[in-house]
Amino acid sequence: MKKHKIAFALLNLIILYMCLTNITVITEEKITDYSFYNPRGTVYQFSDIEKIETGFKGSTLKFFKRHQGDFYYTISFDNKKVDLYQSVSEYEDTYYELELLDEILMDKGIPKDSSTDNIQYNDLAKRYVNRFERIIKNKKQR
Incomplete structure (x- = not known):
């Protein structure tokens, strides 16, 4: 039973991380797209x-x-x-x-x-x- 709780908690943390890291930030100079697979982000110019x-x-x-x-x-x-x-x-x-x-x-x-x-x-x-x-x-x- 304890293994299931740990697995469930870990799965929830992964899902939360995926949701929170799918972000695009736009500034006056650039656009940075962060994702689960690319936490450092991809930088684009306009x-x-x-x-x-x-x-x-x-x-x-x-x-x-x-x-x-x-x-x-x-x-x-x-x-x-x-x-x-x-x-x-x-x-x-x-x-x-x-x-x-x-x-x-x-x-x-x-x-x-x-x-x-x-x-x-x-x-x-x-x-x-x-x-x-x-x-x-x-x-x-x-």
Whole structure:
């Protein structure tokens, strides 16, 4: 019985470690992606971003309707995609950091695929939906 408790505790620690180490940190100079398999992180420059995809999730399957209308903001590198929707920042106004980041990335001429499809399923406050729309429609290219 004691072996099972130790194994259970160890498994829980591993799962907790995996959850806590899957983090992406964005600063003014770089993007660092930490993961379970790479605890030191992979450093990317903004110039390494190949494209941005943003919009609202949609689903025709009943099982996935729970996430229908959720906003997504995904940046793609060589072999890696990072979703920045769930972010933590110094700004009190939620999602403002995504709007600022999008301005910076668009000024750098990074290609963006975006769509307002499924916007009607987003049930957040109108001010956030408006912010998401501004992000989606911002396509300044050099």
